[in-house]
Amino acid sequence: MTDVMTPEQRSRCMAAIKGKGTKPEMIVRKYLFSRGLRYRVNNRKLPGSPDIVLKKYKTVVFIDGCFWHGHEGCKYYRLPKTNVYFWKHKIAMNIARDYANGVDLHLAGWRVIRVWECDIKTKAKRQPTLERLYQEIVGGETKPIPYESSPDRMPVAAEPSSSYGK
Ligand SMILES: [Zn+2]
Structure with a gap:
């Protein structure tokens, strides 16, 4: 079986496997802690x-990586x-998971809040996102953070390309 990943893809993949405790997640944790929340x-x-x-x-709060969770339209x-087929799939x-x-x-019985990583990574968006997240957690009734991923937005699987599975 040959390797399907380029070095760039591999490093992205490794970063995702390491995943837990990565930076955007730490920023969110620190912020919520500073606002007195315990978790x-x-x-x-x-x-x-x-x-x-x-x-x-x-x-519960998920901080979703934009690549792995398919943030449409995100840089x-x-x-x-x-x-392409491999990655889309x-x-x-x-x-779906x-x-x-x-x-x-x-x-x-859990309320689920999802935050896109880019809303934390992008400095201009960070503070408003954190504030909104806090308000949503403690208020419960406030507007949810826009989160556009839903099953009908799932990437459409392309035809298997000739490069797949080579
Ligand atoms: Zn994004």
Whole structure:
């Protein structure tokens, strides 16, 4: 079996595997802590092992990487030029899993809040995003953070390209 990843893809992949405790997530944690919230992180007992679990508010927060979770129209969501089918399929599977986990969490009585990584990475958006997140957690009734991913936005799998599985 030959390798399907370029070095660039590989480093992205490794960063995603390392995943937990990466920077945007730390920024969110620190902020919520500074606002007096207490939480657990990476609770593997819950579907999708949410990044942040706020038991008191029956709320879980996911900080989604734009590439792996398929943030349409985002500059961080750029499919590699090779193995397009492979990547589209992989990301579509991630989105489907996110959705299924969200349903399971809802059924178990949890409120699910998803934050795009780019809204934390982009300095101009960071503060308003954090503030809105805090308000949503403690207020419960405030407008949800816009999160555009949904099953009908799943990337359409392309025809298997000739480069796939070479
Ligand atoms: Zn994004």
